Amino acid sequence: MRVFLAFLLAAAFAAAGTPFGIVIHGGAGTVVPGRFTPEVEKAYREGLEKALAAGYAILEKGGPALDAVEAAVRSMEENPLFNAGVGATLTRAGTHELDAAIMDGATLKAGSVAGIQHVKSPIGLARLIMEKTPHVMMIGEGAEAFARSQGLELVPNTFFRTPKAVADLEKLREREKAKPTTKDTVGAVALDRNGHLASATSTGGMLDKLPGRVGDAPLIGVGTYADDRTCGVSCTGWGEFFIRTVVAYDISAQMAYLGIDVDKAAHASLDKATKLGGPGGLVAMDAKGHVTMPFTTPGMFRAFRLSDGTGAVRMYADN
Amino acid sequence: MRVFLAFLLAAAFAAAGTPFGIVIHGGAGTVVPGRFTPEVEKAYREGLEKALAAGYAILEKGGPALDAVEAAVRSMEENPLFNAGVGATLTRAGTHELDAAIMDGATLKAGSVAGIQHVKSPIGLARLIMEKTPHVMMIGEGAEAFARSQGLELVPNTFFRTPKAVADLEKLREREKAKPTTKDTVGAVALDRNGHLASATSTGGMLDKLPGRVGDAPLIGVGTYADDRTCGVSCTGWGEFFIRTVVAYDISAQMAYLGIDVDKAAHASLDKATKLGGPGGLVAMDAKGHVTMPFTTPGMFRAFRLSDGTGAVRMYADN
Numbered sequence: 304m305r306v307f308l309a310f311l312l313a314a315a316f317a318a319a320g321t322p323f324g325i326v327i328h329g330g331a332g333t334v335v336p337g338r339f340t341p342e343v344e345k346a347y348r349e350g351l352e353k354a355l356a357a358g359y360a361i362l363e364k365g366g367p368a369l370d371a372v373e374a375a376v377r378s379m380e381e382n383p384l385f386n387a388g389v390g391a392t393l394t395r396a397g398t399h400e401l402d403a404a405i406m407d408g409a410t411l412k413a414g415s416v417a418g419i420q421h422v423k424s425p426i427g428l429a430r431l432i433m434e435k436t437p438h439v440m441m442i443g444e445g446a447e448a449f450a451r452s453q454g455l456e457l458v459p460n461t462f463f464r465t466p467k468a469v470a471d472l473e474k475l476r477e478r479e480k481a482k483p484t485t486k487d488t489v490g491a492v493a494l495d496r497n498g499h500l501a502s503a504t505s506t507g508g509m510l511d512k513l514p515g516r517v518g519d520a521p522l523i524g525v526g527t528y529a530d531d532r533t534c535g536v537s538c539t540g541w542g543e544f545f546i547r548t549v550v551a552y553d554i555s556a557q558m559a560y561l562g563i564d565v566d567k568a569a570h571a572s573l574d575k576a577t578k579l580g581g582p583g584g585l586v587a588m589d590a591k592g593h594v595t596m597p598f599t600t601p602g603m604f605r606a607f608r609l610s611d612g613t614g615a616v617r618m619y620a621d622n
Numbered sequence: 623m624r625v626f627l628a629f630l631l632a633a634a635f636a637a638a639g640t641p642f643g644i645v646i647h648g649g650a651g652t653v654v655p656g657r658f659t660p661e662v663e664k665a666y667r668e669g670l671e672k673a674l675a676a677g678y679a680i681l682e683k684g685g686p687a688l689d690a691v692e693a694a695v696r697s698m699e700e701n702p703l704f705n706a707g708v709g710a711t712l713t714r715a716g717t718h719e720l721d722a723a724i725m726d727g728a729t730l731k732a733g734s735v736a737g738i739q740h741v742k743s744p745i746g747l748a749r750l751i752m753e754k755t756p757h758v759m760m761i762g763e764g765a766e767a768f769a770r771s772q773g774l775e776l777v778p779n780t781f782f783r784t785p786k787a788v789a790d791l792e793k794l795r796e797r798e799k800a801k802p803t804t805k806d807t808v809g810a811v812a813l814d815r816n817g818h819l820a821s822a823t824s825t826g827g828m829l830d831k832l833p834g835r836v837g838d839a840p841l842i843g844v845g846t847y848a849d850d851r852t853c854g855v856s857c858t859g860w861g862e863f864f865i866r867t868v869v870a871y872d873i874s875a876q877m878a879y880l881g882i883d884v885d886k887a888a889h890a891s892l893d894k895a896t897k898l899g900g901p902g903g904l905v906a907m908d909a910k911g912h913v914t915m916p917f918t919t920p921g922m923f924r925a926f927r928l929s930d931g932t933g934a935v936r937m938y939a940d941n
Contacts, residue, residue, distance in 0.1 A: 400764075411866040411898060417836075418737075418761050438835045439865045442737050443762040445719075445834015515764015516757045517736075524843050524868035546758045547730040549843035552868040553875065560879035579730060 322592035323496050324609030325358040327351065327375050329385045330487020331539045331584030334602025334618050344618070347384055351606040351616050354378035358493055359608045368501035368535075369407050369430070371493035376403070376426045376503040379489035383465045385604075386487040388424065391463045391507025393472040396514045399463040401425040401507055402521035405433060408500030408529035408590075415440040415521040421447055423456040426505045429521070431455065439523060463507070475511050487604070488520050490537025492529070492588045500535035500590055502527050502551075509542065518542025524552035531590050533558040534565045540576065540583010540600070548576045554587060566595040573597050641911035642815050643928030644677040646670065646694050648704045649806020650858045650903030653921025653937050663937070666703055670925040670935050673697035677812055678927045687820035687854075688726050688749070690812035695722070695745045695822040698808035702784045704923075705806035707743065710782045710826025712791040715833045718782040720744040720826055721840035724752060727819030727848035727909075734759040734840040740766055742775040745824045748840070750774065758842060782826070794830050806923070807839050809856025811848070811907045819854035819909055821846050821870075828861065837861025843871035850909050852877040853884045858922070859895065859902010867895045873906060885914040892916050 329351055339347070358375035362368070380388025391399045403425035404415035414433025417440070422428045428450050432441050441449060451457060488506035495501075504527045506520040519526035519542035526542065528551035529535035536551040550572045557568035569587045576583060577599040584598025586605060596605045601620060608614035648670055658666065677694035681687070699707025710718045722744035723734035733752025736759070741747045747769050751760050760768060770776060807825035814820075823846045825839040838845035838861035845861065847870035848854035855870040869891045876887035888906045895902060896918040903917025905924060915924045920939065927933035 394764075413866055418764070436832060436835075437862065438832060439862045440836040440841075441832065441834040442836055443834055445713075445737070445832060447834075449832060449834065513755060513757060513760065513764060513768060515760040515762055515766075515768065516755075517759040517761055522759075522841060522843075523865050524841075524871060528868075543756065543758045546842050547732055549847075549868065549871040552843065552871055556872065556875035557879060560876060 320610060321496050321498060322610050323362045323494050324592055324594070324607065325355060325362060325371055325375060325491060325493040326586040326588050326594045326596060326607035327354050327358065327491040327605065328537065328539055328584065328586045328596065329379055329489050329604030331598045331600040331603035332487055333600065334604060336619055347604060347618055348616050350379065350382045350384050351604055355606045355608050355616070358491055362493060362495050365496050368493040368495040368499050369405065371495065372491040372501045372503035373405060373426055373430055375491035376489055376505045377424055380424055380426060380505050385489045386507045387489040387505040389463050390465045390468060392510040393468050394514045395511050398514065399460055399507055400514060401463070401505070402517060403429045403505035404521040404523060404527040405429045405503040406501065406523060406527055406529040408531040408535055411530060413439050413523045415523055416442065416446045417517045417521045418443040418515065419446060420460045421457045422450045423458050423462070426503055428455060440521070471510055488526070488539035490539060490586060492535035492537055492586055494588055494590060494592050498531065498590055500529045500531050500588065502529040502535040502537050504537045519545035519550070522546060524549055526551060528552050528555055530555050534587050534589045536585055536587040538583060538585040539603070541581030544576045544579045544581020545583060548572070548579060550576050550585065565589040565593050569595045570597050573599055639929060640815050640817060641929050642681045642813050643911050643913070643926065644674060644681060644690055644694060644810060644812040645905040645907050645913045645915060645926035646673055646677070646810040646924065647856065647858055647903065647905045647915065648698055648808050648923030650917045650919040650922035651806055652919065653923060655938055666923060666937055667935050669698065669701045669703050670923055674925045674927050674935070677810055681812060681814050684815050687812040687814040687818050688724065690814065691810040691820045691822035692724060692745055692749055694810035695808055695824045696743055699743055699745060699824050704808045705826045706808040706824040708782050709784045709787060711829040712787050713833045714830050717833065718779055718826055719833060720782070720824070721836060722748045722824040723840040723842060723846040724748045724822040725820065725842060725846055725848040727850040727854055730849060732758050732842045734842055735761065735765045736836045736840045737762040737834065738765060739779045740776045741769045742777050742781070745822055747774060759840070790829055807845070807858035809858060809905060811854035811856055811905055813907055813909060813911050817850065817909055819848045819850050819907065821848040821854040821856050823856045838864035838869070841865060844868055845870060847871050847874055849874050853906050853908045855904055855906040857902060857904040859919070860900030863895045863898045863900020864902060867891065867898060869895050869904065884908040884912050888914045889916050892918055
């Protein structure tokens with residue numbers, strides 16, 4: 304009887320396993336019902352689902368959180384619907400300048416790029432910088448020279464262009480607003496079977512930005528952070544205000560110093576950036592698999608899937 | 623009698639006034655007795671004294687902390703002894719790429735540049751980005767195009783070159799070490815008569831860095847941060863490790879969330895970066911004028927002057 308009970312317990316533990324999972328976002332903004340045709344809405348949800356599946360499949364096989372967040376973000380970089388990689392917004396000069404960052408919560412190693420114009424996968428380059436150089440952040444032509452030396456795929460700047468991105472810039476100009484517009488970003492946070500967290504973020508940046516402008520996404524501690532002892536975070540929103548309030552690290556710091564949970568910390572940090580003037584959103588997860596996806600914009604493309612079977616794909620405030 | 627006592631108290635308060643002052647650094651590293659000739663040591667101390675005086679004079683006249691830190695940092699940018707502006711280290715490609723950041727503790731406004739090759743004063747450009755654009759951080763050619771549009775003085779890249787910087791790179795190559803070397807940075811934190819804090823940092827970055835590499839100096843929350851409610855911070859050291867531990871904001875966060883003082887918080891944050899592998903140093907000050915100048919390298923060029931008459935100019939561990 305004793306042996307049988309022990310067997311049952313072991314079987315139950317094996318079934319539950321160590322929690323793992325992934326949470327992603329495809330940008331926060333005026334994502335409200337009625338804005339999209341049913342076809343476009345469906346395409347967004349399928350895009351999120353595809354990115355989620357790419358990351359989750361890696362975790363399920365026991366792969367590292369770093370691989371999962373890179374795969375999820377890369378999937379959204381390749382999807383023209385999202386403002387990262389193909390589909391990136393245009394700068395005031397009509398060019399694309401891409402930013403990305405990745406961080407490993409187990410070692411606090413990180414890689415980051417900004418001002419990328421010709422590297423097909425900015426998140427892939429950020430990962431290579433983390434793994435193959437003594438540096439964390441590289442920008443512009445220097446970063447692209449390193450990409451070339453590593454055999455990464457280079458593309459013409461127009462590779463990233465979509466009719467929608469061109470139309471967005473034209474629409475903004477028609478309204479003759481010099482005011483910068485918040486724009487989407489994509490990101491992911493994953494927890495693997497070994498209990499390690501990782502985060503990744505990639506973006507085309509703010510629509511109509513001045514060439515050379517860098518937002519929060521590629522800045523470690525601001526748009527991207529991961530520490531197994533606290534949480535992983537990836538942000539989206541009006542970058543300038545996120546920078547000034549150091550959102551991602553502030554969440555980690557609140558958990559470490561105030562002992563509060565990831566959900567409470569994430570809401571508090573996001574509220575600070577929003578009150579300063581910059582609405583947005585973020586996804587975060589702690590090392591036990593607690594997920595939070597707060598936003599102060601009307602909506603946010605977001606999704607998660609956990610090993611306990613829970614999951615969701617949402618874009619509007621309530622769905 | 624009562625009136626006389628009240629008068630005496632008021633007079634005493636007027637004499638003491640609101641505390642104000644400035645603390646600066648000229649980089650942390652192997653600053654040990656015997657390394658420099660007496661003439662060079664004297665020149666370093668005079669350089670620190672000059673930068674300190676430039677900032678303090680502004681504060682004394684009631685000027686803003688922002689002006690004081692900019693003036694102090696600009697003085698060190700113009701001084702070929704320090705690794706910022708003229709005298710900047712060389713990249714692996716034999717060029718100069720300069721980074722800088724400035725932040726206003728009253729408003730949390732910030733400006734930052736990286737990968738600057740032709741703007742005479744990187745800290746001046748960072749300030750303009752803070753004040754004249756909706757952005758916080760700008761890099762490379764985009765940042766320089768903005769500098770041109772603002773009438774800033776542009777110079778050939780060789781303007782920043784000094785015989786010492788060339789010799790340093792040659793010496794490193796002779797030793798055939800691919801390993802990156804920590805290098806100096808300059809920075810300042812000031813508190814003005816209105817109780818506002820500001821921070822500024824400027825650097826040529828790590829000697830022999832890959833072109834495009836960005837260190838901690840220009841990253842808001844990492845090498846530079848200021849918040850009147852907590853403190854102002856400017857860091858120097860092995861940037862990659864400072865980025866991964868978000869040093870400047872971690873000090874502010876510890877003060878805010880743990881309620882500890884600036885000195886204790888600064889030591890704790892610096893120790894984290896050092897334990898991860900990156901020694902360095904920093905200067906920090908709170909809104910009451912408490913100053914701290916910790917470092918985990920053998921020495922650090924540093925100085926401070928406060929309105930209570932205290933002050934010092936030091937470079938070695940004990941002097």
